[in-house]
Amino acid sequence: MFDSNFINYNTDQIVNDLKIKGYFVFEQALNEEYVDELLREIDFEKLLVNTNDVGVVIASDIKFLTHCLANSKKAYDIITSRKVLDICKKYFNEDYKLTNHRVYKTTKKGHMPWHTDNNLQYEKQLSAKHNMPGLLFLFYLSDVTTNAFQLVKNSQTWSRQYQHEIYLSDSFIENNYSQDILTLPMKKGSVVICDIHTVHRAEPFKDKDYTRYTLLFQVDQVGSEYVGHGEKNLVNTEYLDNLTPELIDYLGFGFKRDYPAFPNSSIATMKISEFWNLQKHLLFQTFQTLSKNLAITLLPGGVIINIKRIMWNIKSIRSKNK
């Protein structure tokens, strides 16, 4: 999974960078094949519509697999890896928890505001900023040329002055901190870890041929006064081959979670083109379902059972001959 250079990179040094500079960057921390396999686990073409599973949703130009702990063993293994846990263990002074996670695919365009990730939520809304320590882990799952992660160096030391703001305006950052902006175009597999109080964003872009894949997760030192802080972690029990008391705590077993999954999605958050594709698919499915229902209504039950038997036999002969 991880490149041996990343595994062997001194964890104390990583934590030191995080405490002093507020961020740590490592190019190609994940092996290329591992990233390819992870992306093969996720079908970004299939959107959830009355599907009895976790899966992909769309919010304007970004497709999200929020519940990747339930849908991608490779993502689960990164999020619960020894290296990540060691960084957290050394960085935090008290109990820490995974508060959100997602894999997403960005295409065509985006304009994310400058922001920090120390958010408290009430229902779907950001309600306030908090002071708990926290770390953001962001892995590039494709080569990132444009739309790179950007951060304002040292902003973790002053962002608390703007706790009353939801975002910081582009002009405010450009006018006051343009020399402190660090832009991080990097190869597939690279990782950025940063203090959640750091002002950051994905660089705005417009390019109809560009696609970026990302794995993001956040770990906060959730104090007892913030019970309920975080999104729910839906985990596929099949993946839990490494359960320890440490992991049980990190994944928040038995810990209340009040926030809805990010992003908030519905038919209304789909793009017209996706919506149109869905309509075409639905039309086809409607005809299929109608004709099936008509056959079921018209034919006697015994005949239907015989048809099912014959179909099953044909299929099983075919699969034996393969």
Ligand SMILES: O=C(O)CCC(=O)C(=O)O
């Ligand atoms: O995708 C990125 O580069 C940044 C994402 C981010 O900051 C967020 O989702 O809060």
Ligand SMILES: [Fe+2]
């Ligand atoms: Fe963020």
